Amino acid sequence: MTAATGIGARVLRTEDKRFLTGTGRYVDDLPLARATYAYFLRSPHAHAKIKSIDTSAAKKMPGIVSIFTGKDLVDAKVGGLICGWVVKDKHGQPHKAPPHPIMAVDTVRYVGDTVAMVVANSHDEAKDAAESIKVDYDVKPANIDLAKALDKGAVEVHAEAPGNLVYDWEIGVKADVDAAFAKAAHVTKLDLINNRLIPNAMEPRAAAADYDKGTGNYTLWSTSQNPHVLRLILSAFVLGIPEHKLRVIAPDVGGGFGSKIFCYADETMVCWAASRVGRPIKWTAERSESFMTDCHGRDHVTHAELALDKDGKFLAVKVATIANMGAYLSTFSTAVPTYLYATLLAGQYTTPLIYANVRAALTHTAPVDAYRGAGRPEATFVIESLVSKAAAEMKMDAAELRRKNFIPSNAFPYQTPVALQYDSGNYPPIIDEAMKIADYKGFEARRAEAKSRGKLRGIGFSSYIEACGLGPSRVIGQLGGGVGQWESAQIKFNPTGNVQVLTGAHSHGQSHETTFAQIVSDKLGVPMEQIEVVHGDTATTPFGMGSYGSRSLAVGGSAIMKASDKIIAKGKKIAAHLMEASVADVVFEQGTFKVAGTDKAVPLGAAVFAAYVPHNYPLEELEPGMDENAFYDPSNFVYPAGTQICEVEIDPDTGEVEVVAHTAVDDFGNIINPMIVDGQVHGGIVQGVGQALMENAVYDKATGQLVSGSYMDYTMPRADNVPSFKLGNKVTPCPHNPLGVKGCGEAGAIAAPAAVMNAVHNALAPLGVKHVEMPATPLNVWQSIQGARHAVAE
């Protein structure tokens, strides 16, 4: 509409006022009369047989309402949790799918596995009583070390998955890739670990449920990124409560980053128990529980090789990865290290031949599933580490080697050898812009200056590709996904002309209330303050798939565009009637229907009013009302791409790495609100820097205890661990969605780890350091430096 609020404008956020004045409403804030409080007793062992559970003392504690154990679920014939994506192995067999009990029955399989649910009049009473439950465990050896999880003789996590193998999957033709390697002038080899991360949205997971005895209806409030999908899973696969009798509400949700996509034991139990307890139940995870039981991310052990000809042209890539699934298969876990990982191994390059083998392994650790980027950061880290290492080995400039292998701008749509067809892109101007912003030319002078201060300065590139906004649904189905990947929208005008925009997407920080309103404002000419975006309630919004995988704008925004088109089409008919004109002659401009070449005009608001007060209205041909919905199924993924350049300084005496500059230039297609997009990039970069330098989920290899189980042990990036960032953008609009947009939510986290680690390696290269694993903590870097010095000395 106007430049001030339309598409492309830096509009301040609608949602801010409530968050800034303490009036946001998160699940734990919910006032529920007569509420009870749940506390979950969790396994202190990584692997044990449960010989007995004695709740008799706990039941006598003050304030106790009920105690449930896994046996109660068995008696009630409640099924287990599900994995919703069937990955077929290289022989065409579906993945091994061991049962996932909501609460452990006879065996616990990770530290944090749910053993009992205590419901009491207060949280403290529930927790006190849980301490009095006596569980007799027969502790067994645990399978913790991923690198050895598939070895012969490893302790088996589930009898249904012999040797702990969930699947042995491959993509590409190995013989062709091997032949290309045989002819290569140079081969770069790399062994790496993609470190295990704990998502750590600042709001811990929470659930509350209420059962209405009169109607038989359940209401479940959950910190969910996708309330409709949660309801579908609970209804169709887990609890059997019919969808129309279960309302799921995800109100304000304090961050997700993937970890709130999944159907967990806790919310399932809270919902199931609500009707048995006969009072509402509230549960909020303590942070220690979040560390133990939120689905973790990443956790790969990988060997990768890149074959190049003598000029540095990429000939082939081969990758072998073991991916950790944890103790049970979480909701979408199987897809992450396959279709969201190996299909990205072409990166931005013309590499003609790629082969990847992925073996998914069970271990006695928390389930692993999608975390910001989900597979794509892992792929980018492999490829961008290989490319920078190859450049160093071949004594070529890291930017030049990338440029030499970029998919040419005139080659789109571009079919990669790993299934994806990139719809659009233009990579060289992105890296040019990034190098300009980062002052690449001035780097050697900065390195010399740093050296004069005793610091080692390094620079690193990461040119990432992302495939997000998944779809079409047909393809997702062919790949084994159990759900569609469309999105819904409903545009509901009120008689007075203001409008509710209902979306099946869900905002937990992404700013949909602002961005989606901007689209509608721009398209329909309605002022921002007259638009309300509604999301997160299965009772009020159309069925939708929720928000993850940078899909909300590309898919959900497109659905809003489709619904807007329907509003305009209907409005034209009404306006034609009011203006006594032919529909074909009516145009819609800036919120007003006009007859071209005349001064006849009907504002949209007048057409809306006529639709609700249809006194002068073509009722024979047209229904009253102005309320349109749309479902949008994308014809392809979208493919954001960009380059990040990181500069670090390392203190060789302490091993401390400081990120001194970090540049990101992205192509997200058309931008709706640059302020919001930049914010997404900032946050993503810091999660990537966190992975590279600080964060690591560590299990004790002997006992399976989670060593990094609090903010005192798991180092989340803080403000003084990162600099301010320099951002730029280039635009190649997406050719297949109506907004021309790509996704921006995950890019920062996808590209950053490789940029940081390439900078670390670049800085340490003069000392002869060959490889540093993530996270490059001071100890890790210092040890690498000492190792290299010893190697030189010998």
Next chain:
Amino acid sequence: MTISVGMTVNGKSVSGKVEARTLLVQFLREHLGMTGTHVGCDTSQCGACVVHVDGKSVKSCTLLAVQAEGAKVLTIEGLAESADKLHPMQEAFRENHALQCGFCTPGMVMSAIDMVKRHDYKLDEATVRRELEGNLCRCTGYHNIVKAILAAAPAMKSAGV
């Protein structure tokens, strides 16, 4: 066993009966229904629960309710002058897109105000980043929070708050 406790919260006298172990944040959220102050961790690390007690920023998960007996407590709910007039720090957070999911925001804002005052309205980026070490944010990457605090410092001075 319960203990009576009384204090002033956002200018109003409040009282209640609490357990000895009840934390100030529990008293605010569960007894007074003031849910603007959040709980993001259980080790006093995240800062989502920061409020002002007698003018100083305090992690309300690290203070017993009874320790705040007689104190003047200011929470995020009591910060704005009116529904239409936000505190300059709240305004700066909005202007600079310094919040996304909003969960760490109340603690960030309360810490930031105290920081500005302790530094006599004079701050630079390095100081802001160092001073924020008690507050975690997972969404913003801190970039815009730092910008907001630097912008708010002179605005607070000229507003005399």
